[in-house]
Every structure is written in structure tokens, then in C-alpha cells.
Amino acid sequence: MKLLTSLLAALISAAAAQDPLPSWNDAVPKKAITDFVQKVTTAGTDFVPPAERIAVFDNDGTLWSEQPMYFQAFFIFDRIMALAPDHPEWAEKEPFASVVKGDLKSALAGGEKALIEMAMATHAGMTSEEFDKIVSDWISTARHPKTGKLYTEMVYQPMLELLTYLRANGFKTFIVSGGGIEFMRPWAERVYGIPPEQVIGSSIKTKYEVRDGKPVIVRLPELNFIDDKEGKPIGIHQHIGRRPLMAFGNSDGDFQMLEWTTSGKGPRLGLIIHHNDAEREFAYDRESHIGKLAKGLDEGPKRGWSVVSMKDDWQVIYRLAK
């Protein structure tokens, strides 16, 4: 009997060690994911060939945090500070003047127009390679004002496990984010294992130019594409050209992406991450100015989408040290 007990314990332990999603509690969302993956990868009516196994992930609030501001906004502010010495005119010009004074709230008072103006001033006017280096340098040193962590340490451990699990099951994993496509690409492969060609995001226009015999791609201060809300299915269609099997988001900006994904024929999975863990991360939904989630909470469950409670369904939040 003792032997049997030992054997059983060893078996359970081995099973746990093989759990591909160890940071997910054994609750409804985890089961929804693993059941779905098993279904589409097993011979039968719901089998899906590997080439069609596409999973799309929002980034801000889905793969990493987004409070108290989108991390790209911190990048913009840091860039304005760095560039300010070359722009004496900013001292008198909003929203730049407020940023330079450290008054980010006033800087953001101008709403979307002010944000786009600041984005253009900091994301355009250089070559693609120069911008890549600026982002790479920033992301490897800048720290979150509340946690003191590197931003790339604020990616969610359960989602990293999910990305790995899906890829191990033949899925191609894509980011589909309202954030800047070239803001994510320099680090998405290292941090998420997602190569640049599988990153979809908002973009500005660019221009091809040959300078002294050397071709460059120059970033222009003009919006090209906003990859948010209705833009997400459009971005998916443009970049991927087929409907995903699985979609993961956290805000109403992801609603159409989940709607488009889960309206496809055959098995589909939509999942919303609900930020309800004020202690370990942030708690916000219906009233939040960032990552507002209302329609998704009301309609998602009716449409069969899973809702992850970060508080109850995730054993840990942030990336575990390697």
C-alpha cells in the first residue's frame, strides 16, 4: 500500500511537472484553452491543419500591463525629455511644455490630438534602423514608475506559458495591438518569442530613399493605420489573410477582434482577461480611461467567450525570473 501511495504521488508530481500552463489555476478558463487545443489538434471533425492554427493576442493589458498609462506613453514622454534640448520652442508649446515641466496630466489633457502630436514628434523624422535602436535602448533601461521593474519584466507569466504552449501545438502566435508596430518589434521576439513578421500594430507612413548610395526607410509624421477596434480585424486581414482560431484581449478595443475570430466556422476561442487584482497588478474595467472593458464583460459570456479573473485564475502575474 505504501508503494502504491508513493507511486501515485510520483505520478501526480510528474503530471504537474508536465502541465504546460503551471501558472494557471485549474479553473474554467484554463480548461477552455486546453480542451480547445486538444480538440483542434486531434484527428476528428474539429481537427485543424497546422497552417490554419493562428492565435492573435492584444499586447497592452493582455501580454503586459498598461497602467497607469500605456507603456508607449512613457516612452513618448522620455523621448520628449531627451529631445527637448534640441527643441527650445517646446518650452512655450503645449503639450510639450507640460511634459518638460513633468506635468504629464496636463500634457494628456489635450486628448488624442495631443497624444498623436507627441507621437509624431518622437516616432518620425529618423530612419527605421535609428528608431529600432532608440526603442531597443529605452526598453532595456527604462523602469515603470510604480513597480520599478523593467517594462519587459511586467509581461504576464501565464501568458508567456500560453504562447509557448500554443506554439508547441503548431500555432502561429501573432500580436495584434493598438500600439506602434515598430515600438513592439525590436523586443517582441526576445520577450514573447514572436518574430517581427508576426507583429501587427498601428503605424505611421514611411518613405524609401537612397542617401549617398545607401537606401534607408524614413519615418514620416503621418498616420498610416490605427490597429484598434474595427481596425483589428482589418489589420488581421491585411497581415495574416485568414481568420484566427483563437483571440485574446482585455478591453473593448479588442471586441471586434474577438467577434471576427469567433464568428468563423468550426471551433473558435475568444478569451478576455479581466484586470481585477489591485493587490498584485491593477483593478479596472468599466470606468477606466485606459483598457476600458464594459461591452466585453456584458456580451462576451453570451457569445461563449471565456473571462479570466487575474485574481482567481492566475497563480502569479509577472514573468518569473529565468
Add this chain to the structure above:
Amino acid sequence: MKLLTSLLAALISAAAAQDPLPSWNDAVPKKAITDFVQKVTTAGTDFVPPAERIAVFDNDGTLWSEQPMYFQAFFIFDRIMALAPDHPEWAEKEPFASVVKGDLKSALAGGEKALIEMAMATHAGMTSEEFDKIVSDWISTARHPKTGKLYTEMVYQPMLELLTYLRANGFKTFIVSGGGIEFMRPWAERVYGIPPEQVIGSSIKTKYEVRDGKPVIVRLPELNFIDDKEGKPIGIHQHIGRRPLMAFGNSDGDFQMLEWTTSGKGPRLGLIIHHNDAEREFAYDRESHIGKLAKGLDEGPKRGWSVVSMKDDWQVIYRLAK
């Protein structure tokens, strides 16, 4: 001695059987390709990790024929004929009136403006899924006016071997074509082994809409992006987000794509296919109204790009029956 000869013959035969590019004659371009692949896949200073092994291919004139007109133009004309009964006004309206009368030369006399007008009339006004079906139906039945072949039988056997060879060596193969992205995607995977997410092309704008509870992507009669000349590096940057290692083209519309590719650091390969085989395919270059190749012939070799003579370097032209 007889035994040795037999052994040698068997060895040569085995080697030939293992040749990944059997339709390529053992000439300079083939050696340039295989040397390059060996270099970047072998440990050493020129080694490139698989994730960075990107190869880009023009389509018209590089993977399949493009004479006497781009095959997509035949699609446009066939669509106009099919739609004409619903458009009595076309009888009086150029360029449609000429198409309906079978006078394609007059229809094309209006140049790019007329072509775009015809493209919009035939590529927009339906959902993405409806257009996918229209293309799929057409490509599986329409035949080339000169050869009588299905258009997908007019893909080049040597290039199919090259695609397979590169993928076997860890490359991701992309199409980067001036042709319509949604005109290529429905069949590129079946014919070339290139999935939709690795097809880059020209596009029109689209709109996300929910019709009676069912979301659709509606194709709009408005240009979004022209993936030709300077547009090719821009399209590569937008979709792939890193510089390719290898680029294959056949016309001056591919010049910037080869320039951008071969200007990258480390080993790069640019290759131009020269259509000089009037007997087995078509012969055209400097003076052609389609697939004009002049700058590439003059400057390509100075830049170290290989030039394939279809006549001398390819044992067969079109896809061999399977």
C-alpha cells in the same frame, strides 16, 4: 574496374537524385544560390539564425509568366464580361465598352487610370470571403490564351524547386508582388507552399461591418497600397519588419527590393530572372511594356546580383506535372 565504374555511376546518379535544384543547369546562378545557402546555414562568421532567414520573391515574371499581360488583367477582363449583364451602362462607358466588345487593346489604351478603374469595378463591392471564392473559382478554370494552360500551370519549375530548397534550409519564403494581395492569397499556398500571411501585394481599402449579426470585411473601391518599385521595400518593412537575406525579381519594378535587400550587412543575395527564351516562354526586357528590365541589366551585375538566363540556365520552364 567494371565494378568501380558501376559504383561511380551509381554515386553520380544518387548525387543527381539528391540535387535540390534539378531543373537548374550547373551554371553560375545555381552555384551562387547553393553557395549562399551553404554559407548562411553553416557555423561560421556568415551564419544566420533561422529566424532571420527571409527570402522575398516577386510573383509576375519571377514565379509565373506575365505575358502578353499580367494574369490579373485577364482576371479583370473575365470579371467584366461576367458582370456586364448587370451593368448595361458599361455598353457606353470606356474602358468597359471595349472589354465587352473584346477589344482589350483599346480597353488598355487609357493606361493606368483605366486599369485602376477596371480593377476597382471588379475587386471591390463584395466581402473578403466572396472575393476569395471568385478568385478561387477563376484560377481553377481560366486558361492562358496562348498556351491553353491553367495559369497555375505556368509557374516556373526551377522556382518551385528553389522555394522548397530554401524552406528546407530554414528560410521563410515571402511573395512581394505588385499584384493584388487578395488575388494571390487564395492559391499561393497550394501552388507555391506560401501561406497567406507570407504574401505581400498591392491592396485596396477594406471596412469592418456587422451585417445581421454576422461580421464581414467589405472591399472598398479605394487604393490602399501599391507594392511596386519604392513600395516593395516599404511593403517588406511593413509586413516583415526586417531586411530579407535574399531577393528574387525580374523587372525594374523589383530594383528597389533587390537594392534594399542587398544593402544589408553580412551576406545577401540578389537575383534577376532574364526572360530571353522566346521558344519556351517569352523574350522581353528593355523595351517591354510589361516587366521592363533595363536598369537591372545595367546595374545589377555591378552590384553583384546574379542574372539568370532562362534560356541557358533552366532545363525546363513550367511546372512539371505531379
